Amino acid sequence: MVAKISIGSSLYGALAYNAQKVNADEGKLLATNKVFDGGDGQMDCTRLLRDFCNCMPENVRTRNTVIHVSLNPHPDDRLTDMEMANIAQIYMERLGYGNQPYVIVKHEDxxxxxxxxxxxxxDEKGKRIDRDFLFRRSxxxxxxxxxxxxxxxxxxxxNEIREAAHTVNIDKGDVKKQIASVLLSATTRYCFQSMGEYRALLSLYNIHVEETRGKVGRREYHGLVxxxxxxxxxxxxxxxxxxxFGKSASYAAIEKRFSLSKKQIAEKKFTEPTKRAVLQTLGETYHRAKFVNLLKAKGIDTVLRLTDEGRIYGATFIDHRTGCVLNGSRMGKELSANALQEHFTLPYADEKPIPFTLHPEETVQKEFIIQDDNENPSFGLGILNPSSQAVNAEEEDSIRKMKRRKKRKGKGRTM
Incomplete structure (x- = not known):
């Protein structure tokens, strides 16, 4: 479970945000403490705001009077509404807010x-609740x-690999809700530096994004669809x-994400582990499909953009380990589209390696020759040289005898 705490000053804004979820059937009001609950499952922001204000003096010195907490269980934790409410109430009690007014809302969007x-x-006397070491206590x-x-x-x-969103399936219905889930995950978990990288990331979940430009009167607009x-x-x-889908999915927010991602990637050196993994996998195979599958097993998805003829003109790698999306050319020329296309179109790319075998009729019988001390040391090695001719043993014996005779004659003349 992940706990996130935000401290702010807009009480109505925090209540309205949660009321919007509840009243749009994207959430449930699970429990309240010291504030009104009509029992119909709806949230009356005006009534709730009045009740909250009645629990504290009109003039308080504390500037940031609002605390907004989200408790996020693991996706594999299947909790009932009663269990979620119970966990939230215990959390507030131990955090020191058990006697404070609060509302607990379940989000299902x-x-x-x-x-x-x-x-x-x-509190009711205007005293600030102890916030020392708040995050540590949480x-x-x-x-x-x-x-x-x-x-x-x-x-x-x-190195845990877990996707935070599911692929959009139009047959399941409520497509808007499915897309919203993916966009929330994509814009918070991943770093991407261009619209092409953002588009490649969303393509994994069956979502396409395109830019729209236009002019309304004198005002130009730039949006996403x-x-x-x-x-x-x-x-x-x-x-x-x-x-x-909210401001986080707008063109302005995505554009800001580009610059933020660039800074994070540079500071944390996210490019290096992805590049090492891709280069290592390239060295293991010349098969494009096998290359993609091997990378996927390592936690990296590959998005290849192909022409109608099947030629690679773009490649993007989504590393779920680091949450980083990188175009191949961004990691170096050796991972650009042209380099990958050349790697996967070599003459032997789609062929199995041919094992080396030496047939019996091609073998050569080798004769080991004992060399004389006075002979050239390299003479006997000629038999291992394919370009040299085989030497007959009788001829060698005759050559040695002739050399001995010449030595004896030379000695006799000296005396």
Missing amino acids: IDRHHVHIVSVNV ERIRKELEREFNLHPAERKR YSTTGDKGNKVGNPFKASL
Whole structure:
């Protein structure tokens, strides 16, 4: 379970955000404390705001009076509404907010159901609630609740590969909700530096994004439109404007994400582990399909853009281990589209290696020759040289005898 805490000053904004989820059937009001609950499952922001304000003096010195907490269980933790409410109430009690007014709202707009808690940092006497070491205490309480309720721990194991969103399936219905879930994951978990890399990431989940430009009166606009795609990448269903998914999916937010990602990738050197893995895999095979499968097993998805003739004109690698999306050319010329195309189109790329065998009729019988001390040391090695001719043993014996005779005659003349 992950616990996130935000401190702010807009109480109405925090309540309205959660009320919007509840009243749009994308959330549930699970429990309240010291504030009104009509029992109809709806949230009356005006009434709730009045009740919250009645629990603290009109004039308080504390500037940031609002605390907004989200508790996010692991996707594999299947909790009932009662269990979620119970966990949230225990969390607030141990954090020191048990006597404070608060509302607990379950969000169901994405597959990973979670709860939001809205409360205030000032008690009825205007005294500020103890916020010293707030985040440290929250971390301790979170771990205690994981053990007590047998929940999955929040810490991410090293090299753990887990996708945070599911591929959009138009047959399941509520396509807007499915796209919203993917966009939330993509814009928070991954780093990408261009619209092409963002588009490649979304293509893994059957989503296509395209830019729209226009002019309304004298004002120019630049936006994004999201569509679902079929198995072959063709657009299906109705497109959705980015404004339907909130500011985080807008063109301005995605553009800011580019510059932020660039900084994070440079500081944390995310490019290096991805590049090493891709180069190592390239060295293992010349088969394109096998290359893609080997990388996928390592936690890296490969998106290849192909012409109608099947030629690679673009390659993007999505490393789920680091949460980084990188075009091949960004990692070096050896991973550019042209380099990959050349690698996968070599003459022997689609052939199996031919084992080396030496047939019996091609073998050569070797004769080992004992060399004389006075002979040239390299003479006997000629038999191992394919260009040399075989030497008859009788001829060698005759040559040695002639050399001995010449030596004896030379000695006799000297005397």
